[in-house]
Amino acid sequence: MDVTSLPEWQILEARAAVVRGRRVADLFQIDPQRAQKYSLSLPGMLLDFSKNLIDEPDLAALLALADACDLADWRDKLFSGAPINATEGRPVLHTALREQAPGSAGDAVSTRVSAELAQVRSFVSRLRSGGVSGYSCKKFTRLVCLGIGGSNLGPQMVVEALAQPGPVTVDFVSNLDGVELASALAQADPETTLFVVSSKTFTTAETLTNAESVLRWYAGRASREQVLSKHFVGITANTEKAKAFGIAPEHIFSFGDWVGGRFSLWSSIGLPIAAALGFEAFERLLAGAAVMDRHFREAPLARNAPVLMGLISLWNCSFLGYPAHAILPYNQKLHLLPAYLQQADMESNGKSVTRDGSAAHYRTGPLIWGQLGINGQHAFYQYLHQGTEVVPADFIGTVEADHELPGHHQRLLCNMLAQARALMTGVSVEEVRRDLHARGLGREQVDALAPFKVHTGNRPSTTILLDRLEPESLGALIALYEHKIFVQGVILQIYSFDQWGVELGKGLAAELEQRFAGADFDGLDASTKQLAEYLRANGGNEFSDKTPEGVMGA
Numbered sequence: 001m002d003v004t005s006l007p008e009w010q011i012l013e014a015r016a017a018v019v020r021g022r023r024v025a026d027l028f029q030i031d032p033q034r035a036q037k038y039s040l041s042l043p044g045m046l047l048d049f050s051k052n053l054i055d056e057p058d059l060a061a062l063l064a065l066a067d068a069c070d071l072a073d074w075r076d077k078l079f080s081g082a083p084i085n086a087t088e089g090r091p092v093l094h095t096a097l098r099e100q101a102p103g104s105a106g107d108a109v110s111t112r113v114s115a116e117l118a119q120v121r122s123f124v125s126r127l128r129s130g131g132v133s134g135y136s137c138k139k140f141t142r143l144v145c146l147g148i149g150g151s152n153l154g155p156q157m158v159v160e161a162l163a164q165p166g167p168v169t170v171d172f173v174s175n176l177d178g179v180e181l182a183s184a185l186a187q188a189d190p191e192t193t194l195f196v197v198s199s200k201t202f203t204t205a206e207t208l209t210n211a212e213s214v215l216r217w218y219a220g221r222a223s224r225e226q227v228l229s230k231h232f233v234g235i236t237a238n239t240e241k242a243k244a245f246g247i248a249p250e251h252i253f254s255f256g257d258w259v260g261g262r263f264s265l266w267s268s269i270g271l272p273i274a275a276a277l278g279f280e281a282f283e284r285l286l287a288g289a290a291v292m293d294r295h296f297r298e299a300p301l302a303r304n305a306p307v308l309m310g311l312i313s314l315w316n317c318s319f320l321g322y323p324a325h326a327i328l329p330y331n332q333k334l335h336l337l338p339a340y341l342q343q344a345d346m347e348s349n350g351k352s353v354t355r356d357g358s359a360a361h362y363r364t365g366p367l368i369w370g371q372l373g374i375n376g377q378h379a380f381y382q383y384l385h386q387g388t389e390v391v392p393a394d395f396i397g398t399v400e401a402d403h404e405l406p407g408h409h410q411r412l413l414c415n416m417l418a419q420a421r422a423l424m425t426g427v428s429v430e431e432v433r434r435d436l437h438a439r440g441l442g443r444e445q446v447d448a449l450a451p452f453k454v455h456t457g458n459r460p461s462t463t464i465l466l467d468r469l470e471p472e473s474l475g476a477l478i479a480l481y482e483h484k485i486f487v488q489g490v491i492l493q494i495y496s497f498d499q500w501g502v503e504l505g506k507g508l509a510a511e512l513e514q515r516f517a518g519a520d521f522d523g524l525d526a527s528t529k530q531l532a533e534y535l536r537a538n539g540g541n542e543f544s545d546k547t548p549e550g551v552m553g554a
């Protein structure tokens, strides 16, 4: 189906043309109830969409488009385990991992989920109580987690957000650049460190290269067998590969291939979270996500948080033509949220082919970027306020502070509210001129300076306030974004749960390694050939004609 040929789409295009001449600040004048009407209060959080350039007829038209695209049916298919990841022939069941009661996806799924969770619970409780030890019988006090993409971003983001001092320190290494692993190893005691290899496929070159390097690091300290059987844990949907690597079967934690990598923190991949925070906190995270799942399934679409967020994002990106979206947390502990959501969103909706295999001739998901808002204020907010591109933003703050230093939190949140307000209201040239006159500048100076101080405003944002940062609220926040991304994908007619676009580069990297081994760069494009030859001439041993070590190219 060409979604743009639907009358509902065309109505929205016509509305968008009108909206471009509208000011969101005026909408607040017209409707004194606007802030309340465009907000949702959910357990532990308040969502305020009112600063978006949208009015009731726009919203009604977006909801009509959602209906025309069978959003409610797709949502049911998601939860019931229909194979909606069609290009990989799989269901998409990360929601089953957090269902509190035997779920709609069927008994076999529930049984498996319970068993996997029980295995994580038992291991983590032994680990945290000092009941798991290494080759020299010393108990583990540190975990170093090796994984990348979805096997790293979620667990690391959650651990950084919620970690309290505990019996086990948890570090993460994702990069193939050895700097990261070398630094983690420099701080690790080989006798008391457990290495967690997290990889859905257990074929990912970055992760397996790091795992091999850890094995080499142990050389002379313990035998390979001792290290593999005592110091390695594998978390994977491909248990055969983990066994073939040499990890002891009782140290392999599995999950279903129906859990996408970027949605896997709820599965055994969350073991590092449970190790860092305790299993009970992990369960609370799952419970928070389950509350959002229930809301997504049961709330009417017009009062449904993920639906509204998805529709507003669609409105901003596909209809108003704003191609990017900023994630701006005002809480230090959420510093990895932008990176996490970047993968969740861009690997899902960064597609240009529709479900029927034809080209999408419209804009699909936005470019997601961001960082801690307060730091961004002193870096890229200039662009947000006065750049030629309008970048809609999500401001995310917490009502309660996560520290006890007086004088910080209110000031931090005043900054957050002020930035959202400034983006919306801007400052007109008349206001600038009045201000400059009031400061005593002469007419000539006012004329010269005024244009540079104008802020056009009318730049949309959504604000999310969590009552406090705790497992339940973080679980709900993550699930909110997961479902928002799904809603957008359904309406954009794309498959949000595959990621074929990551394969080409992986294959070419493996091919290049073989070429370095044979010093054979013929047939490459001239630029790549020049760069490869430069590396070979100047890069020393690493780039000489020896067979590549380890797993690269496997």
Ligand SMILES: O=P(O)(O)OC[C@H]1O[C@](O)(CO)[C@@H](O)[C@@H]1O
Pocket: 148, 149, 150, 151, 198, 199, 200, 201, 202, 203, 204, 207, 261, 262, 347, 499, 502
């Ligand atoms: O868990 P794995 O199989 O190591 O994959 C890691 C990541 O790599 C990707 O396949 C992208 O390259 C992601 O989708 C995934 O989260």
